[in-house]
Amino acid sequence: MVGRELQGMMGQTPQQCFMMPILVGTDGVQKMSKSLDNYVAVDEAPVDMYGKLMSVSDDQIMSYFEYLTDVPMPELAAMAADVESNALNPMEPKKRLAWEVTNQFHDRAAADAAQAHFERVVQGRDLPTDIPEMSLADLRSQGVTEGNEVRVDDLMLAAGLAPSKAQVKRLLTQGAVERISQDDDPQPVTGGEAGYLLQPGDLLKVGKRRYVRLTDS
Numbered sequence: 045m046v047g048r049e050l051q052g053m054m055g056q057t058p059q060q061c062f063m064m065p066i067l068v069g070t071d072g073v074q075k076m077s078k079s080l081d082n083y084v085a086v087d088e089a090p091v092d093m094y095g096k097l098m099s100v101s102d103d104q105i106m107s108y109f110e111y112l113t114d115v116p117m118p119e120l121a122a123m124a125a126d127v128e129s130n131a132l133n134p135m136e137p138k139k140r141l142a143w144e145v146t147n148q149f150h151d152r153a154a155a156d157a158a159q160a161h162f163e164r165v166v167q168g169r170d171l172p173t174d175i176p177e178m179s180l181a182d183l184r185s186q187g188v189t190e191g192n193e194v195r196v197d198d199l200m201l202a203a204g205l206a207p208s209k210a211q212v213k214r215l216l217t218q219g220a221v222e223r224i225s226q227d228d229d230p231q232p233v234t235g236g237e238a239g240y241l242l243q244p245g246d247l248l249k250v251g252k253r254r255y256v257r258l259t260d261s
Contacts, residue, residue, distance in 0.1 A: 067111055072101030090150045094158035095166070095253045097142035102127075102134040105141055113144045166252050171224075175255045178203050180244060193241035194258060196221070196233050199248060203256040215250060222249040 048058035066075045069082025076083045084096045100108055106124050109115055126132035139159065147155035164170045178199060183189050188198040197212045199205075200221070206212045215221050216237065222230040223240070224247040233240055233248075242248065244260040 065107075065111060068104050068107070070096055070099050072104055084145075086149055088149075090146050090154040090158040091161050091253065093149065094142045094146045094155070094162055097145055098138060098162060098166070100138065100141070102138070105134060105138050108141055109137070109144075113141065113148070115144065171247075172255060175247065175257045176203065177257045177259045179259045190241060193243055196223070196237060196240045196242060196248065199242060199256065199258060200250065203248075205248065205250045205254055205256060220251050223247065224249060 048061075051058045068074070069076035069080060070084065071080070071082040074080055074082060078085075084093055088096065097108070105127075106120060109120050109123075110117070123132065123137050127134050127137060139162075142162070143155045143159050146158050150158075161172065165172050180189055180192060180194070183194050183199070183202055186202060188194060188202060194202075196216075197209060200212050200215075201209070206215060216233055219232055219234070221233040223233055223242060224230045225243075225245070230249065242258050244258050246258050248256050248258075
């Protein structure tokens, strides 16, 4: 604030200064930043926006409420007290946070649908009803098939589940990729299995919310 006084002494118009708190990213450690990949984009699809907000650490829930929503402070204080006393499971305020923010950037219907999707797919472990599909014909035209099969890394890249082979490798190393065959339970795809061959009918799951199904045509 001394700068304003110095500007006046130099015959300049004192500038206004607005100071805002820094929002911690979804990793719960560093400031939210696209370069750190711990951010929620304002143009994120409702399901992705809701899902990313549900990954916020429990100790950041109240600061997110305070910085990003219009929920009254007395209500937030009561909510925080209930969580602290174990009268309220942190999952409930976190779901409300995700709903409130998704509603702000989209609308009530989109927020309701995103919450229903999260409860069904993430909490209930059901498969989504609208899984994107990639056909062997499309992949064959891109030159990435091996007969009637396709490698895990090639399908991830073609489906937009990762922007590069380096990111594919990171996701595999982190244990974030699963394959789901028609008659098998989900199986993790490890770092050394980027070349695992998938067949039509197989699903790939990346993270908690992203899927792609391989089809014949």
